[in-house]
Amino acid sequence: xxxxxxxxxxxxxxxxxxxxxxxxxxxxxxxxxxxxxxxxxxxxxxxxxxxxxxxxxxxxxxxxxxxxxxxxxxxxxxxxxxxxxxxxxxxxxxxxxxxxxxxxxxxxxxxxxxxxxxxxxxx
Amino acid sequence: xxxxxxxxxxxxxxxxxxxxxxxxxxxxxxxxxxxxxxxxxxxxxxxxxxxxxxxxxxxxxxxxxxxxxxxxxxxxxxxxxxxxxxxxxxxxxxxxxxxxxxxxxxxxxxxxxxxxxxxxxxxxxxxxxxxxxxxxxxxxxxxxxxxxxxxxxxxxxxxxxxxxxxxxxxxxxxxxxxxxxxxxxxxxxxxxxxxxxxxxxxxxxxxxxxxxxxxxxxxxxxxxxxxxxxxxxxxxxxxxxxxxxxxxxxxxxxxxxxxxxxxxxxxx
Numbered sequence: 001x002x003x004x005x006x007x008x009x010x011x012x013x014x015x016x017x018x019x020x021x022x023x024x025x026x027x028x029x030x031x032x033x034x035x036x037x038x039x040x041x042x043x044x045x046x047x048x049x050x051x052x053x054x055x056x057x058x059x060x061x062x063x064x065x066x067x068x069x070x071x072x073x074x075x076x077x078x079x080x081x082x083x084x085x086x087x088x089x090x091x092x093x094x095x096x097x098x099x100x101x102x103x104x105x106x107x108x109x110x111x112x113x114x115x116x117x118x119x120x121x122x123x
Numbered sequence: 124x125x126x127x128x129x130x131x132x133x134x135x136x137x138x139x140x141x142x143x144x145x146x147x148x149x150x151x152x153x154x155x156x157x158x159x160x161x162x163x164x165x166x167x168x169x170x171x172x173x174x175x176x177x178x179x180x181x182x183x184x185x186x187x188x189x190x191x192x193x194x195x196x197x198x199x200x201x202x203x204x205x206x207x208x209x210x211x212x213x214x215x216x217x218x219x220x221x222x223x224x225x226x227x228x229x230x231x232x233x234x235x236x237x238x239x240x241x242x243x244x245x246x247x248x249x250x251x252x253x254x255x256x257x258x259x260x261x262x263x264x265x266x267x268x269x270x271x272x273x274x275x276x277x278x279x280x281x282x283x284x285x286x287x288x289x290x291x292x293x294x295x296x297x298x299x300x301x302x303x304x305x306x307x308x309x310x311x312x313x314x315x316x317x318x319x320x321x322x323x324x325x326x327x328x329x330x331x332x333x334x335x336x337x338x339x340x341x342x343x344x345x346x347x348x349x350x351x352x353x354x355x356x357x358x359x360x361x362x363x364x365x366x367x368x369x370x371x372x373x374x375x376x377x378x379x380x381x382x383x384x385x386x387x388x389x390x391x
Contacts, residue, residue: 010248010252011232011235011245011248012228012229012232012245012248012249012252012253013248013252013253015228015231015232016224016225016228016252016253019224019227019228020221020224084251084252084255084338086338086339086340087339104338104340105251105252105255105338105340106252106253106254106255106338106341108221109221109224109225110217110218110221
């Protein structure tokens with residue numbers, strides 16, 4: 001049963017992504033509103049995959065990626081970045097920091113489900 | 124002499140009988156050989172008949188199996204076609220399901236609060252995250268001033284006049300406007316948005332959403348975009364107006380309550 005952490009400050013996007021993730025059989029979705037909130041959830045829950053926005057208050061998605069990759073307990077958790085930043089350099093930057101996949105908004109939920117399933121399958 | 128003749132006669136007789144016996148034995152052997160050959164022939168013929176019957180039976184069976192195979196192949200191709208059709212329908216249903224989920228979430232969020240600022244924030248979130256707009260303005264029509272007042276903007280592109288241009292036409296006609304210009308091109312003219320959506324309540328336009336540019340990755344509109352535009356036209360208008368009226372009534376109620384408190388104090 002995969003536990004998916006959705007890190008997104010926009011309630012609309014958070015609900016939309018969570019809604020899509022609940023369609024993955026047996027999945028459990030946990031929501032966080034920013035990077036700091038996500039780190040708290042990572043400490044208290046066993047997370048299988050992280051879906052994070054980049055532009056968030058308090059702590060952005062890229063900082064969250066670097067902190068997760070730098071932590072031996074969480075470093076192997078796949079991270080998918082979902083963001084409005086669609087430029088190639090933004091994608092390269094996120095991937096070089098340790099993101100496993102990069103999905104620009106507006107998202108196609110089928111594509112997101114496919115990416116998450118693919119990343120979970122690699123584990 | 125007689126004795127010798129007698130012996131010779133007997134010998135001749137014996138030889139004759141012996142030759143007859145030999146002849147008879149030879150005939151018997153010959154008949155036996157002929158009968159054995161006949162038996163072999165009959166056996167072979169019977170086997171041949173049997174084989175032919177078996178072959179006919181097998182041929183019939185093969186024909187039946189071939190017919191069955193043909194039927195199964197036809198059934199398989201039908202099932203494959205059916206399967207393809209179902210897969211296609213499933214994919215369409217999945218897309219439809221996702222679209223409905225998007226619309227549900229957008230609608231749910233729009234009506235989740237009566238706080239005016241929150242509603243405006245949600246409208247902005249939908250325009251950015253679900254539609255993929257980069258520069259846009261949400262404007263409400265001020266009936267008294269007869270002008271559009273921006274309530275939310277992202278980037279530039281506000282200050283359109285009501286009397287002329289695309290926005291004026293959208294307000295007048297209450298119909299959405301979609302430019303033929305490719306989405307990757309941005310518009311710097313406040314009067315010429317790429318997309319202009321009227322915010323309508325029961326056919327009455329209360330404002331517009333004018334989009335001047337889209338995110339770089341947004342190359343074309345999908346079906347869900349038009350559905351979202353329609354949803355925004357109706358639901359965003361209702362949500363914005365009701366939250367605005369609610370905020371105003373809350374203020375009025377507060378003022379009235381304070382006024383009543385004041386009156387009570389004065390009458391004491």
